[in-house]
Structure formats: C-alpha cells, structure tokens
Amino acid sequence: MKRHTLYILLLAVLSFAAGTSLAIAGDKARVFINPGHGGHDNNDRPSPFYNHGANDTTWYYESDSNILKGLALRDILKAKGYEVVMSRVHNTTADDLDLFEISSLAANSGADIFFAIHSNATGIPRKINHTLSIYRGNTREPVVEGSDSLARCVVNQLFRNQLTPWTHGPQVAGDWTFYSNWGPKTGLGVLRYNKLPGMLSEGSFHDYLPERARLLNADYCALEGWNLSVAIDRYFGRTRGYVNGVIAGVVTTSQLHADSVAIKGPRIEIVEAAPACGVKVELLDASHKVLSSYTTDNLYNGVYVFKALKPGRYFVRLAGNPGSERPVTLAPNASAYCNFLKP
Numbered sequence: 285m286k287r288h289t290l291y292i293l294l295l296a297v298l299s300f301a302a303g304t305s306l307a308i309a310g311d312k313a314r315v316f317i318n319p320g321h322g323g324h325d326n327n328d329r330p331s332p333f334y335n336h337g338a339n340d341t342t343w344y345y346e347s348d349s350n351i352l353k354g355l356a357l358r359d360i361l362k363a364k365g366y367e368v369v370m371s372r373v374h375n376t377t378a379d380d381l382d383l384f385e386i387s388s389l390a391a392n393s394g395a396d397i398f399f400a401i402h403s404n405a406t407g408i409p410r411k412i413n414h415t416l417s418i419y420r421g422n423t424r425e426p427v428v429e430g431s432d433s434l435a436r437c438v439v440n441q442l443f444r445n446q447l448t449p450w451t452h453g454p455q456v457a458g459d460w461t462f463y464s465n466w467g468p469k470t471g472l473g474v475l476r477y478n479k480l481p482g483m484l485s486e487g488s489f490h491d492y493l494p495e496r497a498r499l500l501n502a503d504y505c506a507l508e509g510w511n512l513s514v515a516i517d518r519y520f521g522r523t524r525g526y527v528n529g530v531i532a533g534v535v536t537t538s539q540l541h542a543d544s545v546a547i548k549g550p551r552i553e554i555v556e557a558a559p560a561c562g563v564k565v566e567l568l569d570a571s572h573k574v575l576s577s578y579t580t581d582n583l584y585n586g587v588y589v590f591k592a593l594k595p596g597r598y599f600v601r602l603a604g605n606p607g608s609e610r611p612v613t614l615a616p617n618a619s620a621y622c623n624f625l626k627p
C-alpha cells in the first residue's frame with residue numbers, strides 16, 4: 285500500500301469519526317500524463333483536409349490535439365489539488381519519446397496512475413465515432429489492478445459529451461484481447477512496460493471529418509481535458525473537493541454538413557448539420573445578467589465552451605436572439621451541454 289493511500293484511509297477514519305465527508309485536503313494523488321505522439325512527423329498520422337470554414341486545406345496532427353487535451357488536463361488537475369507529471373509539454377519531434385522511456389519516466393515519477401491521451405482512426409472509408417479506453421491485459425483481466433475501473437470512469441464521462449454524435453456506446457478493452465492478432469501478450473507498446481494502474485484513452489475518431497474540425501478548436505480539446513479530470517476524480521473517489529464546471533455546446537445551421545457522411549453504429553445512422561461559424565453565444569446568470577460570451581471559430585465546428593463556472597442555474601442564448609435562450613443547471617464538478625440551431 286502506498287503512503288498516500290494509507291493517508292486517505294486515515295483521513296477517512298478521522299472524517300467519519302468527526303461526522304464529516306472525506307475531504308481532499310492533504311491528499312496528493314499524482315497523475316502521469318502522456319499526450320500521445322509528438323512533432324509533426326510520420327507517426328503523427330498527418331492528415332490534411334479541406335476545411336469549409338477556412339476555405340482552405342488545413343493540417344490536422346493528432347499530436348496537436350493530444351497536447352492541448354493534456355495541458356488542459358494538467359492545469360485542471362493541479363487546480364483540483366493533484367500532482368501532475370507530463371511526458372511532454374511541447375510538440376516537437378524531440379518530445380516524441382521512445383515508448384520504453386515513457387514507461388521509465390512514469391515508473392520513476394512516483395505517480396499513482398498512468399494516463400495516455402490519444403484519438404482514434406478507422407483508417408478505412410467506413411467512418412464511426414466512439415470513445416475507447418485500453419489497458420494492458422485481457423479484457424476484464426487487467427495486468428495492473430484498477431486499470432479497468434479507471435478506463436470505465438473515462439469512457440463513461442467522455443460519452444456524455446453532446447458536442448459530437450456517437451455511433452457506439454463507450455468501450456473498454458484489454459490490449460491483449462483488442463489486438464489479439466498481434467500475438468499473445470503483445471498489446472500496446474506504451475503500456476507494455478507500465479507497472480502503474482493505467483490506460484490509453486482514444487477520446488474520439490479524428491478521421492471522421494466533422495470531429496477532426498472540432499479537434500482543431502483548443503477549447504474543444506480543453507473540454508475533453510476537463511472531462512478526463514472528472515473521470516480521474518471518480519477513480520480516486522475525490523468528487524467533493526472541487527465544485528466548478530463547464531457549459532458547452534455546438535451551434536449548427538439547418539444546412540447539411542459539407543463533409544456529411546452517414547456514420548453508422550449498430551442501430552443508428554448519423555448525418556450532421558453544418559456548423560455555424562462566427563456566431564456569438566452568451567452566458568447569463570440566474571438573474572439574466574450577461575456574464576460572458578463566446579464566438580464560434582471559423583474552422584467549421586460551431587463549438588462554444590464556458591469554463592471554470594460555479595455550479596448553479598444559468599441561461600445560454602445566441603446573441604441578439606432572446607427567443608433562443610435556454611436554462612442550464614450546472615451540478616458541482618460537472619459538465620452541462622446545450623446545442624443550438626441557428627435560425
């Protein structure tokens with residue numbers, strides 16, 4: 285048992301004796317974050333695509349969205365009282381460490397969990413979009429205890445994101461089972477030497493073009509970082525110390541998405557509407573005072589995000605359109621979603 289676990293137990297006994305809930309004060313859980321890949325090179329799966337908002341070919345690199353998610357997660361976890369160690373904080377080829385080196389760094393960091401951040405791709409024309417977390421071992425039989433419950437916390441929290449359409453439910457798997465055609469007990473390189481409870485999160489599918497356009501928005505990546513922090517809180521049972529949250533959504537038009545393809549799940553076929561670029565969304569408090577605004581970018585994703593909000597009752601609306609106003613209740617340490625159709 286690690287010293288901090290013993291400390292939590294002691295705290296739990298003391299707070300139970302005092303009739304209070306378990307507080308996070310003094311508990312320094314440590315998280316090792318590995319934003320996947322690094323540098324705009326070949327193993328970063330460079331993916332140029334025509335962006336209908338930019339009216340130009342736009343480059344997407346998975347390493348860019350991974351580092352944005354990772355840095356957001358780092359900052360939020362620190363605000364929540366965690367200690368954080370990163371495998372990289374920049375995005376150069378030199379940051380793209382050898383997988384064994386990443387495992388060694390994690391092992392020597394004193395971290396309690398190992399957390400790799402990625403997004404997924406089918407690599408084939410058939411497009412899907414779901415969240416997947418992978419740990420080392422057979423499915424339901426992780427090599428390191430706790431890895432599967434961390435993975436489950438992650439996919440369940442990410443699946444609640446209503447800015448993207450999901451074709452399948454949240455998925456978790458052991459890498460030996462998932463990549464069984466790679467040979468017995470081979471699995472993912474980055475998990476191979478890892479000794480901590482840990483996993484690799486494939487947040488969504490970046491080769492589904494509407495999702496790739498969302499991943500170009502730094503606040504959309506930060507939203508994923510935020511949701512990952514809530515999942516990590518659940519894993520550690522630290523759900524009461526931090527109360528702020530996030531309200532987010534997308535603004536779409538009634539037109540068809542220019543990259544519209546029907547993405548297919550087991551029972552559903554999803555066709556997306558075109559995002560609205562340059563539209564201002566306003567956040568209002570319970571007394572209808574405008575607190576802030578967010579203008580959707582020109583990268584054809586319609587994303588808006590309001591961060592670090594106290595829990596409570598809010599309203600959101602399209603600026604200059606009082607009829608679009610909708611109430612949103614934000615629970616403590618949570619995400620709330622509200623999507624708009626621009627008339």
Ligand SMILES: [Zn+2]
Nearest residue numbers: 320346402403
């Ligand atoms: Zn990746």
